[in-house]
Amino acid sequence: MILITLYSMVLLGGTTGTVLMARLMCKSKSQSMIAMIVLNIIVLHSILLVSLPFRLSYYIFEVWEFGSFLCRLVSSIIYGHMYFTIVFYVAIVILRLLLYFKKLQMQQLQKYHVVVLSIVIWTIGSLVFWPILFLQYGVHPSYSEQQRCFEFYKDLNRRELIILNYSMIVIMISTVVILFLIQMSIIVQLIKALWPDMWAHQDYRAQIKSFFFLLVIVVCFIPHHVFRVHFIKNYSEIDNSELVIMKFLLL
Incomplete structure (x- = not known):
């Protein structure tokens, strides 16, 4: 019932928010x-929102009727959404840092540069991320024996997946922490240099926006990764009900 309520709220709120964001983008016609x-x-x-009705159907009827492939696809979407979002947020922060340190000039950044960057992120991310989820997750015998789904945590008894998860956690948290420290250092320097009129300067406002993107990552994604370490260390197939519920709540 908790998961049904949670995913229903995410579907309703997320749909509303995404539609509003899309309308604002269309109205602004910005190509920055x-x-x-x-x-x-x-x-x-x-x-992500398109995948949520499938999850809701499973939690309401407690049976998966859509086949193994769709189970893996819907399961992977929530992780793909998380990591691709982090990568795009990090891309925004790094681009602004490069502009701040004069490694890039705004005049040099054309629309096609960002289009190419987006294509590169989608392509590399897909080539790395999707094969891992499709080939390494969902091999537990229970998936074929029962109409079950979203129980890929059962594969975490395999050493290679434990190493993979820890590697992703370390890379993600290290990247965010390093960028966060750099961002804070820049903001402190700008406050010292521009006080008390820092809000009147575009550089300061741009760095505050970058700080906001990093804050979103820290608040929304870091807790999940910290808990994942705890989950991997303490998960067992014998007594896991509380851990599994918490795992789903932090997705």
């Missing part, structure tokens, strides 16, 4: 690099 990357994030949100 940030707007183009935000457009990618809107697409990611839309894909």
Whole structure:
């Protein structure tokens, strides 16, 4: 019941928010690099929302009727959404840092540069992420024996998947922490240099926006990864009910 309520709220609130974001993008007709990357994030949100009715159907009827392939696809979408969103947020922060340190000039960044960047992220991410989920997850015998889905945590008894999960956690958290420290350092420097009129300067406002993107990652995604370490260390097939519920709540 908790998961049904949670996913229903996410579907309703997410659909409303995504529609509003899309309308604002259409009205503004902005073709800036940030707007183009935000457009990618809107697409990611839309894909996630399309997958949620399948999850709701499973939790309501407690049976999966859509086959193994769709089970893996819907399961992978929620993780794909999370990691692709993080990558696009990080891309925004890094681009703004490069502009701040004069490694890039705004005049050099054309629309096609961001389009190419988006294509590269989608392509590399898909080539790395999707094969891992489709080939390494969902091999537990219970998936073929029963009409079950979203129980890929049962595969975490395999050493290679434990190593893979820990590697992803370390890379993700390390990247965010390093960028967060750099961002904070820049903001402190700008406050010292521009006080008390820092809000009147575009550089300061741009760095605050980047800080906001990092804050979203820290608040929304870091807790999930911290708990995943706890989940992997303590999960067992004998007594796992509380851990599994918490795992789903943090997805």
